[in-house]
Amino acid sequence: MEQKEIMGIQGHGDSPWQGHVHGSKGYKRMILALFAAGVATFSQLYSVQGVLPELSRDLGISQSQAALAVSSATLGLACSVLVWSLLADRIGRLRTMTIAVVCAVVLGLAVPFSPGFEWLLALRFVEGLALGGIPAVALAYLAEEVSHLHAAVAAGTYISGTSLGGLAGRLVAGPLSEFWNWRVGTLVVSVMAAIAATVFIAVAPKPRGFTPVPWSSPHTIPLWKKLWMNLRHGSLLALYAQGFLLMGGFVAVYNYLGFRLEAPPFLIPASLASLVFVAYLSGTWSSRQSGTMVARFARLPVLLGSIGIMLGGLLVTLIDWLPSVVFGMLLFTAGFFAAHAVASGWIPLAAVGGRAQAASLYNLAYYGGSSLFGWAIGLAFDAGGWPALSLAVSSLLVLAAVLALLGLRRSEQPGAAGS
Numbered sequence: 001m002e003q004k005e006i007m008g009i010q011g012h013g014d015s016p017w018q019g020h021v022h023g024s025k026g027y028k029r030m031i032l033a034l035f036a037a038g039v040a041t042f043s044q045l046y047s048v049q050g051v052l053p054e055l056s057r058d059l060g061i062s063q064s065q066a067a068l069a070v071s072s073a074t075l076g077l078a079c080s081v082l083v084w085s086l087l088a089d090r091i092g093r094l095r096t097m098t099i100a101v102v103c104a105v106v107l108g109l110a111v112p113f114s115p116g117f118e119w120l121l122a123l124r125f126v127e128g129l130a131l132g133g134i135p136a137v138a139l140a141y142l143a144e145e146v147s148h149l150h151a152a153v154a155a156g157t158y159i160s161g162t163s164l165g166g167l168a169g170r171l172v173a174g175p176l177s178e179f180w181n182w183r184v185g186t187l188v189v190s191v192m193a194a195i196a197a198t199v200f201i202a203v204a205p206k207p208r209g210f211t212p213v214p215w216s217s218p219h220t221i222p223l224w225k226k227l228w229m230n231l232r233h234g235s236l237l238a239l240y241a242q243g244f245l246l247m248g249g250f251v252a253v254y255n256y257l258g259f260r261l262e263a264p265p266f267l268i269p270a271s272l273a274s275l276v277f278v279a280y281l282s283g284t285w286s287s288r289q290s291g292t293m294v295a296r297f298a299r300l301p302v303l304l305g306s307i308g309i310m311l312g313g314l315l316v317t318l319i320d321w322l323p324s325v326v327f328g329m330l331l332f333t334a335g336f337f338a339a340h341a342v343a344s345g346w347i348p349l350a351a352v353g354g355r356a357q358a359a360s361l362y363n364l365a366y367y368g369g370s371s372l373f374g375w376a377i378g379l380a381f382d383a384g385g386w387p388a389l390s391l392a393v394s395s396l397l398v399l400a401a402v403l404a405l406l407g408l409r410r411s412e413q414p415g416a417a418g419s
Contacts, residue, residue: 026145027146033200034141034157034200035161036161036197037101037196038134038159038163039168040134040193040200041162043165043169043172043196044104045166046070047172048069049251049255049258050274051270052069052259053258053259053262053273054177054181054270055177056259061117062382065117067255067374069121069124070251070374071371071372071374072371074128074367074370075125075371076125076129076131076132077363078371080129080136081360082136085357088141092207093140094141100133101134101201102201104127108189109191111190112182113183135359136359136360139359145205153292153295156289156345157287157288159341160288162287163280163284163287169192169193170254170274171277172188172189173185174274236352236361238404238407238408239343239347239407240361241399243365244366245397245399245403246343247369249373251369251374253317253332256389257329258270258274259381260385280333282333286335288341294345299408300408304405307404310336310397311397313329318387318390343362377389380392
């Protein structure tokens, strides 16, 4: 029992249950459920990113202050993922995710009625605390319920759901904020999230690959020990660094893109500027394709190639010509979601101290980077515009690639690429 508690899984190698195979009814329900969970979570998490210019004007705050509306939610998420992972070990993965998504929807419906900026930040932070229950558990739930042979493709499909949710949140809230206001835009997104959450609850298959460990169990492994077992390994630290650096740069670019497009030389209204978020569709496609690429080329080459695509796309956006900006964002977004799908899908397979805890540490780094750099790089944008922002983000991407090359070369094992 103790060994099973440490690994955070019962199944896949030590019981008859080997996971839902590709094409089975259980596999399809799993993919649909996690896709819906990704939409419900990330449409709410990033809906305000599409209305930051309107939010700045309405509340009389600076660009970097407006970005705190995004960072407060991602900070809340980062603070809660470890607690959610512990709860998932005790009451089960699916039950934990259900509680989280219901709480998040209720809080999301309250956000548009914030009486002021301080209230908005507080509600967004608490909403982030609730939203943390989905990414903290989703990949562990997936790894335990889906056959290892199809884990990379399934993880890519889940990440594509998160990208589509992020797109929907921004694309709906942005135009509505111009024709009405940012409150109407975020309210409509919260209603959409409630529908997606209902789909998740209705179709998610009953867990069979993990048995919760009661709070009173004498075999319970302390949370600190599980965390330490994962933090001791250089390859996992390198993967956590990917989430921290890549997500930080990604959120910063999208936080301030709207401000750039509404200013000279573009002078694009908010309803049209928000259409640039359609670039998220390239991430929906690339995250799904990353699983196929991993099976063919192994994880590390795909990860490094994806970071290179991010960097190339960012450099293209420096050209003050709208088609170049759009094309650059397509590349940048595709590269990010492919890299994120590879790194996050790698985590449960490399975990040594509990899958839920390993995934939560990745999410802690991922959303910690979003909160920190999503605000801090705004200071560079305030001071030097898009070139200064691009230089700061490029530095993060180069550092991520170096750490991946140094920390992950030895962890790529023959035959593991397609697992």
